[in-house]
Amino acid sequence: MLTKFSFVCIFLLATFTAFSQINEVNAPEYIKTINFKGNTPETQLPVIKLGTPLVLEFDVLNGNEDDYYYKIQHCNFDWTPSILAKSEYLNGFDNQRIRDYQNSYNTLQIFSNYKLTIPNQFTRGIKKSGNYIMSIYNSYDELVFSRKFMIYENKANVGLSIKRSRDISFINQKQRVEIIIDPKGFQLNNPMQTVKTLIVQNNNLHTAINNLKPQYTVGNQLIYKYDTEASFWGGNEYFYFENKDVRAASNGVQNIDLQTLYHNYLYTNIQRSNTPYTYNPDINGTYLITNVNNGDVSIESDYVWVHFSLKPNPTFNTNTPVFVYGNYNNYALNQTNKMVFNKSKGIYTASILLKQGFYNYKFVTLNNNTVNEGAISGNFYQTENNYKVLVYYRDLGARYDKIIGLGETTSVNISN
Known part of the structure; x- marks a missing residue:
């Protein structure tokens, strides 16, 4: 019989598990070339407009032609699982076998290529914007690898400009991002609490800057002109x-x-x-x-x-x-x-x-x-880098974090 103490411990463990942050799991050595993208030819961080197809492709080099299954999890801004039910953010079902696969042709290395496209006959689409985790499982329901992706709505204009650092110590080494958020036809209520931002350099989530608060408001516009807090090392060309x-x-x-x-x-x-x-x-x-x-x-x-x-x-x-x-x-x-x-x-x-x-x-x-x-x-302010800014919004009483806008630019025209 469970004691009251045991019941409390189990409840707390379940609560912690449900709300702990989900991290990406990297693939084992026999899985290569994970292409995860929207409608771009090159592989990059999938940041996709709501309603746009999503493609995940990967090669398996063990020659077994195993079965693989996919699951999709909606997440909050901080990558903890959201409270939305599957039916609220998916049109259809996940936990389905990836049926589109082909064996390599005329290659020295034998491999099987698996391709998942959403929408498909089982998962007909994604209904909500926000953060998502795509997880791939084998036939034993063991997690093989996972990847993050984001779905955004075009409800706000996000203007970006790239500047040199104001700190004289880093003026030749760093780049900073200035942001203007302009919602389209609606008011951002209490933006200090309801609006969050994510700044990504070169599609690399490991170095992203998150959750900067707006410094000023001009009408409906939110203005971000941070120096240290929104600065990235310039790096060098690849x-x-x-x-x-x-x-x-x-x-x-x-x-x-x-x-x-x-x-x-x-x-x-x-x-x-x-x-x-x-x-x-x-x-x-x-x-x-x-x-x-x-x-x-x-x-x-x-x-x-x-x-x-x-x-x-x-x-x-x-x-x-x-x-x-x-x-x-x-x-x-x-x-x-x-x-x-x-x-x-x-x-x-x-x-x-x-x-x-x-x-x-x-x-x-x-x-x-x-x-x-x-x-x-080395780090150089002249380096041409790509920057994306995603704007998250959870209105008062809302149950999940929407992504209401995406801004993108490069530092090719960096200014003082």
């Missing part, structure tokens, strides 16, 4: 390589080798933290799967071992963990993209299995669980 033809050296690829699979050896990159800024066009950390034959890129693009190398400055502490960083693995840091220092050659190296295409990447360090994107690349 390195890139293209291997849509795995049998020939191309942009960024120095030489190739055929073993069991093709191996592409990239040019050795240098540490740029102590060098002047040089403009180098990039796609801000994202990637695009493609091949030279213009076939079905999902099943006809092969996997290649890509060999990265970095030559650090003589003063660099080579005991520092260094990682190959980018959207290709959702900006995760793990043993797969951790580099090893070769003392005899004086360089860091890493070998990563990637699907052929066009990739952006950079090198970052990890100290005390803190990622430093500028330790190797």
Whole structure:
């Protein structure tokens, strides 16, 4: 028989579980190339207008042709589960098997490509804006991986401008974001409590700035002109390589080798933290799967071992963990993209299995669980970065956080 104390403990545990923050779970090694996007060709953080199709695609390299299922969870601004029932935010049902899959064709690496499109015959659409988690399970109902995405409504204009830092100590290294929120035909009630913002640089949620409060109001407009609180390190342009033809050296690829699979050896990159800024066009950390034959890129693009190398400055502490960083693995840091220092050659190296295409990447360090994107690349205010601002609104008495507007710009025209 349960005692009163036991009942209270179980209730508190259930309450904590229900309202704890949901974090993304990275995929195991046999799952590669998770493309999660709306109607853009390149993979990036899915921020999608309500009513727009959503596509999740991934490759499984174990050759088992396993069954995978998807579940969709609506979340609050802070990524805790919302109190909405499934029927309130989904038109149809989730927890369905992903039926659209194909085996690779004419590739050295055998894999199965799975593709989920929403709407489909079971999940006919998403009815509410806000934060969402897409979770993929195997046939044993074990979580394999999960990804965040956002659905927004076009109910507010969000104006952005990118400025240099006002702090003279960081004027050459940081970029700050100024925001003007202008609702369309309605009043934002008590905005200090009901309005929240999320500022995302280069589609990377790990470095996002959240929940800034409006500083001023002019009529219905909310004005944000923070300095320190809305500042990002400028970073540097991403390195890139293209291997849509795995049998020939191309942009960024120095030489190739055929073993069991093709191996592409990239040019050795240098540490740029102590060098002047040089403009180098990039796609801000994202990637695009493609091949030279213009076939079905999902099943006809092969996997290649890509060999990265970095030559650090003589003063660099080579005991520092260094990682190959980018959207290709959702900006995760793990043993797969951790580099090893070769003392005899004086360089860091890493070998990563990637699907052929066009990739952006950079090198970052990890100290005390803190990622430093500028330790190797440097930080420059001139760097062209992409910025998104999402505006969340929960009116008085409302049960969930809507996303009422999206603003997007780049720092290409940064001003003082």
